[in-house]
Amino acid sequence: MTKIYFINDLHWDFWKKQNYSPEKFFEEFFLPADVCCIAGDIANDFIDSSTILKYLKGRYKKIIYTLGNHDLGIFKKDKYKLQLPRTINKKQAFSKVIGEHLDGNIIKVNGITFGGACGSCDWSWVYKNFETDDAEYLTKWQDWFDCKWWRMGSTSPWQIFDWEINKLKKVAEQNPNIFVTHFHPLSCPIPDSYKNDKMTGVFIYDDSVLNLQPGTIYHFGHTHSKIKLEQNGILYLNNCIGYPGDLIYEFGQFKKEDFLIELEDKNDT
Numbered sequence: 001m002t003k004i005y006f007i008n009d010l011h012w013d014f015w016k017k018q019n020y021s022p023e024k025f026f027e028e029f030f031l032p033a034d035v036c037c038i039a040g041d042i043a044n045d046f047i048d049s050s051t052i053l054k055y056l057k058g059r060y061k062k063i064i065y066t067l068g069n070h071d072l073g074i075f076k077k078d079k080y081k082l083q084l085p086r087t088i089n090k091k092q093a094f095s096k097v098i099g100e101h102l103d104g105n106i107i108k109v110n111g112i113t114f115g116g117a118c119g120s121c122d123w124s125w126v127y128k129n130f131e132t133d134d135a136e137y138l139t140k141w142q143d144w145f146d147c148k149w150w151r152m153g154s155t156s157p158w159q160i161f162d163w164e165i166n167k168l169k170k171v172a173e174q175n176p177n178i179f180v181t182h183f184h185p186l187s188c189p190i191p192d193s194y195k196n197d198k199m200t201g202v203f204i205y206d207d208s209v210l211n212l213q214p215g216t217i218y219h220f221g222h223t224h225s226k227i228k229l230e231q232n233g234i235l236y237l238n239n240c241i242g243y244p245g246d247l248i249y250e251f252g253q254f255k256k257e258d259f260l261i262e263l264e265d266k267n268d269t
């Protein structure tokens, strides 16, 4: 058997500012397991991400993660920016700290398969719920994704979506046991506190095109509301830490034990 602890939206830098040590952070939000699966948003600054990932690496046999928008963004105050040549993608820096990065690939642990990628938005949710147009989307997207500093290989949201959805399709075709994205799948309920904000749409995509199979565990992040929900045979998990003071219990009073899952090992290792 393999124990997996699912967690996302660590935002470690915000907790560090509240005088949390890595030990206190672990005690409060984590549980021991063989594998820790992280669905993105580790910290804004790469140096902070690196500190907490290295600490967690000492507490689990394996860390598997996908990056979130906060991990990929390079912010004005980002200390790491100064050390980062503009031609280097921030993703490569993460891989040097922890190699188990999901970005359109499959990782196997005791025969259990993890697959995923960060994801991107397809605008479908915004178009359905708000009156808007492409120009407004583009402005909103650029406000967040700041094309000056993001190194996603393109400044076109449509191009980036195309790349990300193709990675996810390739992974989904291989029917992984655990599917991970930072972006919120449209097939899982959106918290009420996010529904009136057009910006929410910048982090949602229609996952029906992936045709995920019943029995899959879908671990996602971005929305800071915990959920554990079985729907059409898929078990959706969002165990966000979020920012201090966030409204994280909109869907119920989930405990960290709800996100510790033991799976039987598979033979085809």
Ligand SMILES: [Fe+2]
Binding pocket: 009, 011, 041, 068, 070, 222, 223, 224, 242
């Ligand atoms: Fe987040």
Ligand SMILES: [Fe+2]
Binding pocket: 041, 068, 069, 070, 182, 221, 222, 223
């Ligand atoms: Fe996020």
